[in-house]
Amino acid sequence: MISISVNMYNDMQAAKTYKVIIPYSESANPRKKFKIEYTVAAVDRESALRKAEREFESYADYNSASWVRSIEREGIRIWKLLPDKPQTPECIDELARKLASPDEDIVYNSLKALGEIEDSAASSQIISVFRHSNPELVALAIETLGRIGDPSNLGAIRSLYKTDANPRVKACVVSAMGRLALPDDDIVSFLTRALQDEDARVRANAIESIEKLDLPDVTRLLLPMLNDEDNRVRANVIKALWNKEDHSQLLEALKVMAIDDNPWMKASAVFVLDKVDIPGRLELLADMAGDPHPKIRQNAREALFRQHGLECIPWWLETLDNDEEFALIAGKVARMGERALSTVLAFHGQSEKSRRYSSMLLDLLEQQVLKASGWISWLKTKQKRLFKAP
The missing domain is CATH 1.25.40 (Serine Threonine Protein Phosphatase 5, Tetratricopeptide repeat)
Incomplete structure (x- = not known):
């Protein structure tokens, strides 16, 4: 196996280090298979693959041989390099096999590690956890696939969304859909259905997914939910619509949340003020930094100091x-x-x-x-x- 290190970009503060293995064949000897390995700095798996492919193509062009190198895409592997985590395909495969363990702690820890590593080669073993009797492990398996970010897992995840499914499982399905769906995926009807779910976590996650995917007609879908009983739902609506809708109605709703007797409603108001550049937000955060509730006070102070x-x-x-x-x-x-x-x-x-x-x-x-x-x-x-x- 050839090992090549691609130039790192020190100014990319959000960049992480990925290992990319690209299998390929050569027209001079099509039956023989080769692999080439790259270490790249990138913000996500997709960017890491693009960088590695560019390096692969530039090397092939530079070599200018009479034979042609062809990438065999089905065998590509990408994973994040982390200290104290498996760093070779063999070790990652061994970690994935632990998902079949009867010990729930082992399954839990393996899922967490696989989610951090982001190697989609473990997808089939992760999907097998969907049949587990513990809904918390099922939910974590969905979250793990969402973190890995391979759109080919979308169908398996979507199939878990049923009316009588565990609420946490449904909430994780909706969140993962927002991470994995592609622009041409038919997802509007699915998320519209999730907006009507009786569980507030599902509704809130559906709003986040709609914002992330920048779906059309978002105002019609979300504006009626500004009066939802749940604090997180309201906060997500304001955040999602701030750059798409008239500010006056959203700002009024936010001010109502900021003076609500419910501390959770106030906490969500602080969340919005921290994330969205709203007129007067410094004054609002400063006011809430003196709130009698210690958690609201602390959250507001931290948000103010982050500006x-x-x-x-x-x-x-x-x-x-x-x-x-x-x-x-x-x-x-x-x-x-x-x-x-x-x-x-x-x-x-x-x-x-x-x-x-x-x-x-x-x-x-x-x-x-x-x-x-x-x-x-x-x-x-x-x-x-x-x-x-x-």
């Missing part, structure tokens, strides 16, 4: 409660550099604590100016601080 931009600085400073949070924000402000200086200088805190943290940020920015631009620039910065408007 980016100069406009966040005043809200961060008024919300900071301890030095650990300050260290997180200080790192963000430091990366903004001198651009943040005028924003911090213009800040007039409403509390002694916020003013103290503002002063600490100015100390940090002054040191950055000194290090980057020298003492004259530092002196000018110090003067701005000393003579800023009260």
